Amino acid sequence: MPDIKKHLYLYVFVSLIFVVGVVFGALLVNSLTYDQQEELSRQLEQIFLTAGDSADSAEFWSSLWMYWRWILLIAVLGISIVGFPLILILDFAKGVLIGFTVGTLVSQFSWKGMFVALLGVAPHNIIAIPLMLIASVSALSFAIHVMKDRLFVPKMRSLKKPFLDYLTTQAGVCIGMMAVAVIMTWVSPYLMNWMSSTIIDVESALKIS
Numbered sequence: 001m002p003d004i005k006k007h008l009y010l011y012v013f014v015s016l017i018f019v020v021g022v023v024f025g026a027l028l029v030n031s032l033t034y035d036q037q038e039e040l041s042r043q044l045e046q047i048f049l050t051a052g053d054s055a056d057s058a059e060f061w062s063s064l065w066m067y068w069r070w071i072l073l074i075a076v077l078g079i080s081i082v083g084f085p086l087i088l089i090l091d092f093a094k095g096v097l098i099g100f101t102v103g104t105l106v107s108q109f110s111w112k113g114m115f116v117a118l119l120g121v122a123p124h125n126i127i128a129i130p131l132m133l134i135a136s137v138s139a140l141s142f143a144i145h146v147m148k149d150r151l152f153v154p155k156m157r158s159l160k161k162p163f164l165d166y167l168t169t170q171a172g173v174c175i176g177m178m179a180v181a182v183i184m185t186w187v188s189p190y191l192m193n194w195m196s197s198t199i200i201d202v203e204s205a206l207k208i209s
Contacts, residue, residue, distance in 0.1 A: 010137045017088050018133065021095020026103035028096070041108045064181035067128065068174055070094075071135050075170040078139025081146055087136050094132060098125060119191040124183040131176045138169040 004011060032040070074090060077083040101121055105113035145162055 014136050018091045018095040021092040022099035025096035025099025029103035060185040063184045067177040074135045078142050081143050084143035124180045128180045131173045135173045142166045
């Protein structure tokens with residue numbers, strides 16, 4: 001894992017890129033037409049209806065592979081050196097996806113959407129986002145190190161240790177993503193199912209009263 005103090009500027013910069021993406025994604029919801037909003041609402045309601053369905057290992061591996069591909073792409077861009085600016089685009093895109101998802105939920109379902117975001121979107125992203133930022137900073141710092149070593153140091157030093165450290169960090173992130181896939185596959189659907197039942201009970205009680 002990249003030293004936080006040594007690479008604090010990278011952590012701050014990458015985090016800002018991600019946050020800007022979240023804000024942009026949330027604002028993007030307002031640009032949808034009425035028909036697009038209605039279609040999104042129908043799709044979200046269908047997701048809620050199937051939230052309590054039992055998950056299996058196939059869904060776990062599908063979710064895990066999705067996150068592994070993301071980290072693998074970041075790792076490859078870091079190694080390629082010239083492609084490292086695309087890492088920032090990936091971080092921005094991830095922010096846009098989360099911002100758009102949460103913005104859509106709140107826009108379509110008001111306070112219910114807030115609960116869905118907290119129980120269905122937040123749990124796995126609380127782990128996934130820091131891991132993604134660690135992978136991104138590791139890739140950026142490795143690329144910067146290589147460029148400095150090759151361009152500004154007359155006698156080129158061995159990259160074996162920095163490269164092994166880089167691979168170790170990215171492998172650790174991939175292992176951490178297993179916890180993310182577990183939460184996404186089994187925990188979040190359970191919380192969504194519990195929330196749906198609770199909301200229905202509350203609404204029924206309010207109608208009776």
